[in-house]
Amino acid sequence: MTEYQDLNLSPRWLHGPGPSDCHPRVLRVMATPSIGYTDPEFLQMLSEEQELLREVFQTQNPLTLPVSGTGTSGMEACIANLVEPGDNVLVCVCGYFGERLVDIATRYGANVARIDQPWGAAFEAQQVADALKQRPAKLVAIVHAETSTGVLQPLAEIAQVVHNAGALLLVDAVTSLGGIAVEVDKHGIDACYSCSQKCVGAPSGLAPVTLGPRAVEAIQQRKARVSSFYLDLALIDRYWRGDHVYHHTVSTAMNYALREALRLIHEEGLEARFARHRANAEYLWQGLEALDLTPHVPQPYRLPSLTTVRLPDGVDDAALRKRLLNEYNIEIGGGLGTLKGKVWRIGLMGYASSRERVTMLLGALDKLLHG
Ligand SMILES: *Cc1c(COP(=O)(O)O)cnc(C)c1O
Numbered sequence: 001m002t003e004y005q006d007l008n009l010s011p012r013w014l015h016g017p018g019p020s021d022c023h024p025r026v027l028r029v030m031a032t033p034s035i036g037y038t039d040p041e042f043l044q045m046l047s048e049e050q051e052l053l054r055e056v057f058q059t060q061n062p063l064t065l066p067v068s069g070t071g072t073s074g075m076e077a078c079i080a081n082l083v084e085p086g087d088n089v090l091v092c093v094c095g096y097f098g099e100r101l102v103d104i105a106t107r108y109g110a111n112v113a114r115i116d117q118p119w120g121a122a123f124e125a126q127q128v129a130d131a132l133k134q135r136p137a138k139l140v141a142i143v144h145a146e147t148s149t150g151v152l153q154p155l156a157e158i159a160q161v162v163h164n165a166g167a168l169l170l171v172d173a174v175t176s177l178g179g180i181a182v183e184v185d186k187h188g189i190d191a192c193y194s195c196s197q198k199c200v201g202a203p204s205g206l207a208p209v210t211l212g213p214r215a216v217e218a219i220q221q222r223k224a225r226v227s228s229f230y231l232d233l234a235l236i237d238r239y240w241r242g243d244h245v246y247h248h249t250v251s252t253a254m255n256y257a258l259r260e261a262l263r264l265i266h267e268e269g270l271e272a273r274f275a276r277h278r279a280n281a282e283y284l285w286q287g288l289e290a291l292d293l294t295p296h297v298p299q300p301y302r303l304p305s306l307t308t309v310r311l312p313d314g315v316d317d318a319a320l321r322k323r324l325l326n327e328y329n330i331e332i333g334g335g336l337g338t339l340k341g342k343v344w345r346i347g348l349m350g351y352a353s354s355r356e357r358v359t360m361l362l363g364a365l366d367k368l369l370h371g
Helices: 024-029 040-057 072-081 096-107 124-132 158-163 214-222 233-241 252-268 271-290 316-330 355-370
Strands: 013-015 064-068 087-095 110-114 139-143 169-172 191-193 206-211 306-310 330-334 344-346
Touching: 013 316, 013 344, 013 355, 024 158, 024 252, 040 206, 040 233, 040 252, 064 072, 064 233, 064 252, 072 096, 072 169, 072 191, 072 206, 072 214, 072 233, 087 096, 087 124, 096 110, 096 139, 110 124, 124 139, 124 158, 139 158, 158 169, 158 233, 169 214, 206 214, 206 252, 252 271, 271 355, 316 330, 316 355
Parallel strands: 013 330, 087 110, 087 139, 139 169, 169 191
Antiparallel strands: 064 206, 191 206, 306 344, 330 344
16 A cells, blocks of 8 residues: 655745745634534624725725635636626736736637737826727726736726726736735725735635625626626625525635734734835845846836846756755746746745845845855
8 A cells, every 4th residue: 555644845935926925823723623604603704804805905895705716716706797798808918917817808708909018017097098999898907916027007097097988997906915005995996806825825715806886786787697607706795795595615724714814914904014015025126136136127116025036147047946945945936928037036925025034035046146
């Protein structure tokens, strides 16, 4: 008989594009025994989790809940529910996840138009206005924090332009929620999704989603049923906030973890948490420049949660990241798409955004690059 060993993984420091390290409190609650999905104590816990989610999304939206699945399930849920076959959708693409929005909207039968920016730049509101003038759309989708490029997309003016054109705004906040302000109500963002494993600080497995009144109305006015049963938000919402009728068995461990991660955010305070992410990113940027490494994105558009830095000439990308992992237990990410082999992606997300971690990472890079 084959003998399998106890699970014994190396203790990594996670500084790639996600997942990020979890606070010990998050790991501890995951060992809490399961209870039934209609147990009043479980339902009470879910309701608190929703309150905490509204706080981090900075919204009063009643329809705010974590979809079962990773960030991509949040993306797919928003599109599946808001888009019907033949609807015009405009997608702003300046990186890998914009491309994924195009892919998913196309699969759900939308007539997708796209505007593009180079990988490393953000969109101006005027570009969106021009595109909507040429061809109106029901929905405009944009990524707030593009993890493939390290660009932070300003949303205030774009939200105005989209609403002036009578369209709904869908925002991907997968790498911003919990690390950078995501102001759903202030900007009138109609639909927004994120994930549990980046700046929020839990393992992957849940996708927080929030829908505003115009988005809810769009769902109520659908002609056709949502083609995905599993991601039908009206059915999921009925379990979370309605008569709690069974739709699917939500994960106990994952929801314990997300609630605890959100409780940590609540205790720290949003402003303090954003300031911590910002201060540690600035400390990283200074340290990289001192090592003669150049960030890929100009300062005003740099993401505090994820920095792309250009590879120095003559350095073997894969070999260096392998040494960083094997000799220092540190994970950073390589480039994606057009930036493959050209940049590294350094994440400072949630619990892993700390000054000690940056000092350690810079020390390791210095040793590997300069001996
Ligand atoms: C990580 C990421 C996703 C996808 O999330 P998964 O949890 O990997 O499914 C989507 N959008 C952005 C911007 C991301 O960084």
